[in-house]
Amino acid sequence: MSERYWGKDPVIACADETVGQWVSLLPLNGLSPWWMILLSLALFRLFDIFKPLGIRSMERLPGGYGMMADDILSGIYSVVVLIAIRLLFHV
Numbered sequence: 001m002s003e004r005y006w007g008k009d010p011v012i013a014c015a016d017e018t019v020g021q022w023v024s025l026l027p028l029n030g031l032s033p034w035w036m037i038l039l040s041l042a043l044f045r046l047f048d049i050f051k052p053l054g055i056r057s058m059e060r061l062p063g064g065y066g067m068m069a070d071d072i073l074s075g076i077y078s079v080v081v082l083i084a085i086r087l088l089f090h091v
Helices: 002-006 015-024 034-050 064-089
Strands: none
Touching: 015 034, 015 064, 034 064
């Protein structure tokens, strides 16, 4: 619906970024070290900016789905990296 008024992937609508960052925080809890929180957000931004591993192709989904899907997938990739770090380093 917002595309009609503000165009494709409008800057004013940042719900996609918010959801992607929330997804990246999923593997963390109240006992997680502060640097894991920063790392989760940094990883999300890294994946969101460079869009590797099929993230860019998600943007081609129609309407607002593509706008949301690329950020959700960036968050999911962040989760995978964070879980790997937790398993490897017992954090």
